Amino acid sequence: MTLRSLLYVPADNERFVAKAHTRGADAIILDLEDSIRPERRDMACDALPASIASARRNGAKIFVRINPEPETSARDTSAARAAGADALYVSKASRSRIETLATEAPGLALFALIEDPAALLDAAAIAAHPAVAGLSVGGEDLATALGAQPDPDTLKMPKLMVHYAAKAHGKLSLGLFRTIADYADLKAIETAAREARRHGFDGASCVHPSAVPILNLAFAPTPEDMAWAHRVIAAADASPSGAFVLDGRMIDAPIIARARAMI
Numbered sequence: 001m002t003l004r005s006l007l008y009v010p011a012d013n014e015r016f017v018a019k020a021h022t023r024g025a026d027a028i029i030l031d032l033e034d035s036i037r038p039e040r041r042d043m044a045c046d047a048l049p050a051s052i053a054s055a056r057r058n059g060a061k062i063f064v065r066i067n068p069e070p071e072t073s074a075r076d077t078s079a080a081r082a083a084g085a086d087a088l089y090v091s092k093a094s095r096s097r098i099e100t101l102a103t104e105a106p107g108l109a110l111f112a113l114i115e116d117p118a119a120l121l122d123a124a125a126i127a128a129h130p131a132v133a134g135l136s137v138g139g140e141d142l143a144t145a146l147g148a149q150p151d152p153d154t155l156k157m158p159k160l161m162v163h164y165a166a167k168a169h170g171k172l173s174l175g176l177f178r179t180i181a182d183y184a185d186l187k188a189i190e191t192a193a194r195e196a197r198r199h200g201f202d203g204a205s206c207v208h209p210s211a212v213p214i215l216n217l218a219f220a221p222t223p224e225d226m227a228w229a230h231r232v233i234a235a236a237d238a239s240p241s242g243a244f245v246l247d248g249r250m251i252d253a254p255i256i257a258r259a260r261a262m263i
Contacts, residue, residue, distance in 0.1 A: 003061070003172060003202055004202070005215035005219070006025060006029055006174065006203065006204070007023055008207045010031050011032050011044035012044035017054055020055040026061065027060055027061040027062070027063055029089050030048065030065070031089075033065050033067050034091075041067065045076055048083040052084055063086060064087075066091065068092035081105045085108070087109035092141075093126060095122055095125050095126055098132060099129070102129065102131035112127075115137070117142075117146060120142065120161060124168060127168065128169050136173075137175055139155050140181055150179040159177055163175070167200065174204055176204045177196060178192045183206065183211060193219060233256070235251065236251065
C-alpha cells in the first residue's frame with residue numbers, strides 16, 4: 001500500500017467531504033473524532049456510507065478515525081465496516097484496544113495513533129499485532145499528555161521510537177517531526193517531509209489539502225533517484241559478484257535491495 005499523503009476530512013462537513021476526492025491524497029481519513037463537535041458525531045457516523053462512496057471516487061483509500069470511548073468506538077467501528085472503509089484510524093491506540101478492534105472488525109486494517117506515554121512505550125507490541133498496517137504519533141495529544149510543547153525537538157524522539165517499532169515489524173510508518181496542526185507554513189511542511197523521508201517514513205497525514213501535493217512529491221522517489229536505482233539494478237544484474245563499484249562507490253546487497261524497493 002502506497003501512502004504518501006493522508007488527508008483528514010471532518011466527516012460532518014458535507015462540503016469538505018464532497019471535494020475530498022479531488023485533492024489527490026493517497027488516503028482520505030474521514031474523522032469522527034477530534035475535528036467534530038460531540039453532538040454531531042452520530043450524524044457523521046450515519047452519513048458514512050455516502051461519505052465513503054463520495055470520497056473514494058478517484059481511487060483514494062478511505063480510512064475512518066474512530067472515537068476511543070468503548071461505546072462510541074463500537075458504534076464507529078460497526079458503521080465504518082458496514083460502509084466499506086478500507087481501514088480504521090485508531091485514536092488513543094493501545095495493545096488492548098487494538099486486540100478489541102481486531103475482534104470487532106476482523107479483516108479490517110488498523111492504523112494505530114500513538115497518543116500517550118504508555119502507548120509510546122508499548123509501540124513495538126502494538127506494531128507486532130497482525131491487524132495493524134501502520135503506525136503514527138498524534139503529536140498534539142502526546143505533547144498534552146507529557147505536559148510538553150509539540151515542537152520538532154520535543155516530537156522527534158517519540159516519533160522515531162514509533163517509526164523504529166513500525167519498521168521492526170514491517171509496518172508502514174507515517175509522520176513528520178512536527179505538529180500537523182500548523183498547516184499554513186508550507187515551506188516548513190516540505191522541509192519536514194523531506195527529513196522524514198530521509199529517515200525512512202513512508203508518508204504523512206495533513207489537515208489541509210494544500211499540503212497534499214507537497215507530501216506526494218516529498219515521499220516519492222525523484223527522477224534522479226529512479227535513474228540511480230535502475231543503474232544499480234542493471235549493474236547488479238551484469239555483475240559476476242555480489243559487490244561492485246559504481247560511480248566510485250561500493251554497491252553491495254543492502255544498497256541493491258534499497259534500489260529494488262525504490263523501483
